[in-house]
Amino acid sequence: MQFDLVSPERSLASMDATAVQIPGADGDMTIMADHAPTITTLRPGVLKVEAGGNTHEFVVTGGFAEIGTMGVSVLAEQAVARADMTQEQLDAMMDDAQDTYNRAKEAGMVDDAAKLMADMVAMGGEIGLSTKQPSL
Numbered sequence: 001m002q003f004d005l006v007s008p009e010r011s012l013a014s015m016d017a018t019a020v021q022i023p024g025a026d027g028d029m030t031i032m033a034d035h036a037p038t039i040t041t042l043r044p045g046v047l048k049v050e051a052g053g054n055t056h057e058f059v060v061t062g063g064f065a066e067i068g069t070m071g072v073s074v075l076a077e078q079a080v081a082r083a084d085m086t087q088e089q090l091d092a093m094m095d096d097a098q099d100t101y102n103r104a105k106e107a108g109m110v111d112d113a114a115k116l117m118a119d120m121v122a123m124g125g126e127i128g129l130s131t132k133q134p135s136l
Helices: 087-106 110-127
Strands: 004-008 011-016 017-025 027-032 038-042 045-050 054-060 063-068 072-078 079-081
Touching: 004 045, 011 045, 011 054, 017 038, 017 072, 045 110, 054 072, 087 110
Parallel strands: 004 072
Antiparallel strands: 004 011, 017 027, 017 045, 038 063, 045 054, 054 079, 063 072
């Protein structure tokens, strides 16, 4: 199946994949050929693509995925190849998430923002980088 990953800055990947693991907002999901058409939102996490006997990993902070019988298109808010991810990039992502949390707190909508912060911390642990502890 065709897999495409795009962020606002650029196209990060376009390849023939056998499986794609997505950090969906409602839980992780694995997509394979002939999957039922679905659109899902993403939470911060690691997106994994199996292609040509290799696994390609990308860190995403959110966005959505459009899944069809012929492939998967992911439009990510931010995306970086896991191998290219640095501590500085994770720190910047955490700062953005903290700003989102602070705005949500002022508006009285803390639950979703707190979940975002928890997902960011979990993602940092999964990729082996240290996250700053959020000030909730």
